[in-house]
Amino acid sequence: MTTLTRRRGLSLGALALAGALALSACGSSGSDSSSDAGTGTGADAAPARTHTVKTAMGDVEVPVNPQRVVVLDTGELDSALSLGVRPVGATHSATEDGFPAYLPAEETKGIKAVGEIANPDLETVASLKPDLILTSEVRDGDRYEQLKAIAPTVMTESTGTAWKENFQLHADALGKQAEAKKVVAAYDTHVAEVTEALGGKEKAAATEVNFVRFVEGSDIRIYGKQNYIGSILADLGLGRPAITDKAKDGFSYDVSPEKIDLADADVIFTSTYGSPEKAGTTKTMNSGLWKGLKASKDGKVFEVDDRLWIAGIGYTAADQILDELRTDLTK
Template sequence: MPSSPRPLMAGPLAVAAALTLAACGSSDSGTDSDAASSSKGKTHTVATAMGNVKVPVAPKRVVVLDTAELDSALTLGVKPVGSTHAGTESGFLSYLPKEKVAGIEDLGEMMTPNLEAVAALKPDLILTSKIRHGDEYDELTAIAPTVMTENTGYPWKENFQVHANALGKVPAAEKIIAGYESHVGEVTEALGGKEKAAATEVNMVRFVEGADIRIYGRQNYIATILADVGLGRPAIVDKAKDGFSYDVSPEKIDLADADVVFHSTYGDAEKSNETRTVGSGLWKNMTAVKGGKVFPVDDELWIQGIGYTAADSILDELQADLTK
């Protein structure tokens, strides 16, 4: 299941290394266009989960093998020549603007990319993560320089810096990060300020076909956005395994209760127990449900996107729902 494996938690050394990558070997000293104009044939070194990798200063034919890398590239103004998809019926995640993904070759499902198709595109850079494609690293590096982060999800901000460095887009990344931080501040203020936001306990619940229901903890993509806004979290999230999620059956869904509950579904509503659960007495008796503070959200956006473009849309939805 492409979006369901638990992302491993980044160790302190991995996170510390990721935070310094934007400065490691980068040739960017001015604007991205300045770098591109004088970069033909030049390389720089990027520190990755697999060691130092030499990549083109301004790569032209980029392949991405996961949703986070696709979000990063498009956010930075780089259209990949190829990308995998996340197992969705719609192909690339639906929150991404159609004009931005038009023309990108689909390289197969995320966990099983078509390496022959990757090679046929003659990429000069491949972006992915060790947790997804570490086993294919040798085959990928035989095709093109491959930049892997350690994992995905929780360390998405550090990973974005790695992607920006590899793409030669460090100045653009700095502007995007600053814009996100400004947006976060606007949302917090719209919710009544830091104190009021912190007093509002929010849960994120995901119904997953073929698995238990997930109450998301503090160490995953969506949790970082909730934390940035300063929203409170109920005590149940601290029971999450490895900080990722606390999994429950439909018979224990009342453990997910909070002031506000957002929920998404991966897969079929019946097979994921969504239909059964939201129709149950336990669900209907939750405080959030009784108070009209339960909001269904798009799984592709809130869970699978893992990037700044997705995050900005999530911030807009948070503000809209929490100020109703």
């Protein structure tokens, strides 16, 4: 059973095109409480029904039932699919052309790629005639004016730690609040089941878990508590080593391969962004320091999919991560 089953700037010419598309996609402005349903053109056409969504960029009027949604990050893609909405367009990671493999292929089939995350092709976005765009200020804040000229654009402030709050905003924008309640309830039940499988809250708290990410072109990151994966570990009540309290802004404590011993814990999960050779994964994990870690000696090091554990940032990804945590931590 899949998790989904379980629950560039624009040229002046392009800007003109975007504005025209915005008008055709959004229709006239109307309120949810007083406007008639339907869209159209001409003096007698009924205005599109909209409702107000509070976003990081202020109040935004969005269609009550958007039909052509474009998402510009993996969290937004996860949210939409978790809520039963298949976007017409989505961005992809800079390191891969396709959408995350953890999402069932039948769910992403037909979604048009609109460029890389934080670097969308706005002309392609406009060509899809969206009636709603979902993204975040941290990714596309500097493109907000261009995006809202294409379609109503709902931005969260950031990604990562606030993923649950972001999901609620996405649900509001998509008109899927009822579905969101079911998704959250299913996740909470799943967390309780996994916690029980780990031996209960006390045993979970006594197991110190670290997450180490190897990133091409950067130092090694020992993930702290203020991030997506940190929040899932916290939901399970798992213990975290003291080093995580030193993470900058709660996000990560970065080290060189010569200080990888600081990452020691009862259990270590690792992922790699980019090439394992260029990111230093292969060299570090073959080093004496790494092999001397308690988790390494005990056979408690687990390599996981970076695009799921780090970039998923949603409930569909979280459910799959919970399953993997249960499998690995009960070995």
